[in-house]
Amino acid sequence: xxxxxxxxxxxxxxxxxxxxxxxxxxxxxxxxxxxxxxxxxxxxxxxxxxxxxxxxxxxxxxxxxxxxxxxxxxxxxxxxxxxxxxxxxxxxxxxxxxxxxxxxxxxxxxxxxxxxxxxxxxxxxxxxxxxxxxxxxxxxxxxxxxx
Amino acid sequence: xxxxxxxxxxxxxxxxxxxxxxxxxxxxxxxxxxxxxxxxxxxxxxxxxxxxxxxxxxxxxxxxxxxxxxxxxxxxxxxxxxxxxxxxxxxxxxxxxxxxxxxxxxxxxxxxxxxxxxxxxxxxxxxxxxxxxxxxxxxxxxxxxxxxxxxxxxxxxxxxxxxxxxxxxxxxxxxxxxxxxxxxxxxxxxxxxxxxxxxxxxxxxxxxxxxxxxxxxxxxxxxxxxxxxxxxxxxxxxxxxxxxxxxxxxxxxxxxxxxxxxxxxxxxxxxxxxxxxxxxxx
Amino acid sequence: xxxxxxxxxxxxxxxxxxxxxxxxxxxxxxxxxxxxxxxxxxxxxxxxxxxxxxxxxxxxxxxxxxxxxxxxxxxxxxxxxxxxxxxxxxxxxxxxxxxxxxxxxxxxxxxxxxxxxxxxxxxxxxxxxxxxxxxxxxxxxxxxxxxxxxxxxxxxxxxxxxxxxxxxxxxxxxxxxxxxxxxxxxxxxxxxxxxxxxxxxxxxxxxxxxxxxxxxxxx
Numbered sequence: 001x002x003x004x005x006x007x008x009x010x011x012x013x014x015x016x017x018x019x020x021x022x023x024x025x026x027x028x029x030x031x032x033x034x035x036x037x038x039x040x041x042x043x044x045x046x047x048x049x050x051x052x053x054x055x056x057x058x059x060x061x062x063x064x065x066x067x068x069x070x071x072x073x074x075x076x077x078x079x080x081x082x083x084x085x086x087x088x089x090x091x092x093x094x095x096x097x098x099x100x101x102x103x104x105x106x107x108x109x110x111x112x113x114x115x116x117x118x119x120x121x122x123x124x125x126x127x128x129x130x131x132x133x134x135x136x137x138x139x140x141x142x143x144x145x146x147x
Numbered sequence: 148x149x150x151x152x153x154x155x156x157x158x159x160x161x162x163x164x165x166x167x168x169x170x171x172x173x174x175x176x177x178x179x180x181x182x183x184x185x186x187x188x189x190x191x192x193x194x195x196x197x198x199x200x201x202x203x204x205x206x207x208x209x210x211x212x213x214x215x216x217x218x219x220x221x222x223x224x225x226x227x228x229x230x231x232x233x234x235x236x237x238x239x240x241x242x243x244x245x246x247x248x249x250x251x252x253x254x255x256x257x258x259x260x261x262x263x264x265x266x267x268x269x270x271x272x273x274x275x276x277x278x279x280x281x282x283x284x285x286x287x288x289x290x291x292x293x294x295x296x297x298x299x300x301x302x303x304x305x306x307x308x309x310x311x312x313x314x315x316x317x318x319x320x321x322x323x324x325x326x327x328x329x330x331x332x333x334x335x336x337x338x339x340x341x342x343x344x345x346x347x348x349x350x351x352x353x354x355x356x357x358x359x360x361x362x363x364x365x366x367x368x369x370x371x372x373x374x375x376x377x378x379x380x381x382x383x384x385x386x387x388x389x390x391x392x393x394x395x396x397x398x399x400x401x402x403x404x405x406x407x408x409x410x411x412x413x414x415x416x417x418x419x420x421x422x423x424x425x426x427x428x429x
Numbered sequence: 430x431x432x433x434x435x436x437x438x439x440x441x442x443x444x445x446x447x448x449x450x451x452x453x454x455x456x457x458x459x460x461x462x463x464x465x466x467x468x469x470x471x472x473x474x475x476x477x478x479x480x481x482x483x484x485x486x487x488x489x490x491x492x493x494x495x496x497x498x499x500x501x502x503x504x505x506x507x508x509x510x511x512x513x514x515x516x517x518x519x520x521x522x523x524x525x526x527x528x529x530x531x532x533x534x535x536x537x538x539x540x541x542x543x544x545x546x547x548x549x550x551x552x553x554x555x556x557x558x559x560x561x562x563x564x565x566x567x568x569x570x571x572x573x574x575x576x577x578x579x580x581x582x583x584x585x586x587x588x589x590x591x592x593x594x595x596x597x598x599x600x601x602x603x604x605x606x607x608x609x610x611x612x613x614x615x616x617x618x619x620x621x622x623x624x625x626x627x628x629x630x631x632x633x634x635x636x637x638x639x640x641x642x643x644x645x646x647x648x
Contacts, residue, residue: 012362013342044320050178051345051360200503219434222506233501235492237448246444249437250505 001036002029005046013048017056025065025076036066036074063087151209152176152297152329153197158206162192165353170206172348172358177326179319181344181361182333183422189353190333194301197331198227211297223251226290230302232282236275240268240285244292251293259292280311287318298322300332316343341418349425356425361418369404370416370424372396377409387424398424434507438515439522442489445498453488457481457527462534468597471538472546472554478531479524479558483565486520490578499577513574513640517566517632524562528555549617556624563628567635575642 003020005013024030036057037045043053057074060066064087066074103113151173158170167189174180184190195201197208199215199222208215211224234243240263248254263270266284268277277285283303290298298319304312320343322328341361348358357364368386371378378385378395383406385397398421404413416424446453457478465474493499502512535554539546546554572581 038324040324040326044317044324047316047320048342049345049361050323051362195503198503200500219506219508219511222504225504227504229500231497233497233504235445235448235496235498238444242444242447246441247505249440250434250507 003042003046005048013046014052014056014059017042017046017053018059021056021060022063022065026079030076032076032078034076036076038073150176152178152211153180153331154207154209155193155197156207158193158196158208159204160192160196160201160206161204162195162201165189165192167192167196167203167353170350170353170355172346172355174329174331174346176329177323178345179323179330179332179343180346180348181418182331182348182350183335183418184333184350185335185422185426188350188426190350191301192353193350194299194331194333197299198222198225223253223293224296226287226293226295226298228283228286228290228298228300228303230305232274232277234274234285236273238274240270240272240274243274243285243289247289253294255292255294259288262288262291279306280308280314283307283311283315284318287315291322296328298328298330298332300330302333302335304334319343335422338417338419347418349422351422351426357421364421365415365418367401368416368421369399369401370396370414370420371399371404371407371411372414373409373411377411378407380406380408382406387426431511434511435515435518438502438507438512439518442516442519443522445492445496446485446488449488449492453485457485458530461531462538465534465538466542469542471535471542471544472550474534474538475528475531475554476558476561478527478534479562480565482520482523482527483562483569486523486566487569487573487578487582489516489519490573491582494578509644510640513636513643516570517636520562520566520570524559527562528558531558552621553617556621556628560624560628563632567628567631571635571639571642574639575646577646 001021001024003017005016009016021030021036030036036042039053039057040050043050046053057066057068061068061074064082065077067077068074100113108116153172153174155173156171158167160167160170165187170189170193172180182190182193192201196203197210197215199217199219202216210217210221213221235246238246244256244259248256248259260270263285266281266288268281268285268288274282274285286300286303287298303315307315319330319332323330344361346359347361347364349356349364357367359367373395375390375392375394378388378390378397383399383403385399388395388397390396398416399407407413461477461481462474464477465471493502502509507515532555535546538544569581572584575581
């Protein structure tokens with residue numbers, strides 16, 4: 001598992017960990033059932049506090065990406081699990097809402113928006129659907145994450 | 148297992164002319180607490196109370212679930228690393244082991260030798276030949292060799308070069324992979340703590356200014372800067388307000404930022420800035 | 430406070446002075462019989478050995494002061510009182526060693542100088558040596574525990590010098606064993622008993638006092 005933290009991004013460390021693990025899961029780099037490093041092992045390796053890694057894992061578990069098995073550690077859940085799907089749907093909604101806000105400002109009507117969407121879907125098709133979502137979160141990608 | 152490694156409640160203590168007043172904080176088992184304050188703020192006095200070397204005037208202390216004063220055997224579970232050597236300076240490192248091992252029922256000689264090797268400490272060297280960084284590592288080696296569950300480090304990084312400080316962070320990270328292990332470490336160099344500490348207690352002039360999970364503490368304050376005429380709002384508490392011809396700067400509780408008026412720059416403070424401003428406030 | 434902790438601390442005292450013992454011990458080994466030979470009094474070899482031992486008994490205090498071992502004792506799993514009692518045990522061990530060496534030196538000198546000691550004399554010398562040692566330790570140690578070696582050193586040497594000087598003067602002035610100069614020549618048994626009991630009581634009182642003074646000391 002690859003986690004690269006930035007001290008200067010202004011994004012909390014737990015958030016950076018969360019987003020990068022999430023991205024790895026959605027990109028298929030981490031498969032269902034894969035074990036994640038322990039909270040304490042990760043804290044040691046990243047040289048950060050245990051509370052920070054604990055919080056990142058707790059958030060990931062809450063969002064349905066991983067499960068924390070007491071005494072055994074953290075494991076990746078299937079991407080199609082209910083919670084992940086919900087989370088992804090929410091991201092789609094958020095993105096579209098933002099797009100609609102911008103469309104309103106630009107004076108685009110419904111057909112105009114649909115047309116752009118169709119074009120985007122057409123160009124996006126050959127690509128892996130998951131990869132597109134990795135670019136979505138809060139925009140603090142650290143270098144090396146996009147391969 | 149008790150869930151608090153250290154609990155200090157309403158501690159009053161006197162050392163010479165210095166007084167601790169109503170010091171309270173808690174360190175949950177399995178975590179690191181940074182004990183931050185300027186020189187002379189009361190860090191060492193508090194630590195001496197924790198170790199039972201100083202009897203408090205009032206208040207309660209629990210260490211690893213045992214109320215103080217506790218049976219001396221409790222100290223088998225505590226590793227102490229100070230900013231100065233407390234060993235005979237002419238002892239070789241092999242003699243250090245021979246002198247101290249008999250006191251610990253769980254002394255692990257193999258571990259002692261392995262750690263010396265890992266830290267590149269020559270067993271034939273004398274204590275007085277060690278650099279500050281090496282002396283710190285010897286202290287940690289001793290603590291780990293008797294299988295301490297709680298590490299108490301008083302100013303472990305003072306006098307260390309950046310590489311040695313970095314190494315300490317790694318050592319503590321290794322120690323904490325066991326969730327029964329806890330660390331309290333005092334320092335006035337907060338950059339060491341900024342990342343690794345789970346909890347932070349800020350002490351100044353013998354009183355605890357704040358004690359909280361580090362992220363909460365950092366979230367709780369904002370550093371605000373404005374022109375020389377700014378930062379005068381009557382319903383805002385300006386901590387460590389500094390004003391000169393070009394501008395004014397102060398620490399403000401995050402909840403009070405909305406009440407500020409003027410064209411201000413609002414930043415998240417570093418731990419250092421919090422410690423300095425809190426100290427200025429007094 | 431357990432007896433094993435006390436013994437471990439006494440051993441720690443041995444290890445603490447170990448890097449430095451050579452010069453000190455050599456001095457004692459050479460000077461005690463030398464002075465006895467000069468004074469022409471075999472028994473003073475034993476007395477001098479014991480007096481030197483009282484010097485050495487202060488050594489753990491000096492090493493502890495210099496290296497902040499008081500803080501080390503605070504970190505070790507031992508009661509503070511055990512540290513005080515451990516130091517007493519260390520000094521008694523030192524006394525026993527000085528007694529053994531001084532005894533051998535005295536016996537050798539007595540043979541060489543054709544001045545054999547009677548059993549009565551031997552008992553007197555040993556018990557009075559103990560009284561001297563006990564008195565020295567009893568007078569010095571509370572100062573050390575109360576103020577630390579560095580601050581208390583000057584004051585604590587006063588009784589030591591006074592007694593050492595007195596022993597020497599008496600030996601030279603009378604030309605005979607100082608143990609034989611008691612006025613009214615009390616019986617050897619009485620002197621031995623008074624020395625043993627007096628010395629023991631002095632050490633016990635001094636140690637009890639030391640424990641209290643030590644606990645009150647601000648560190």
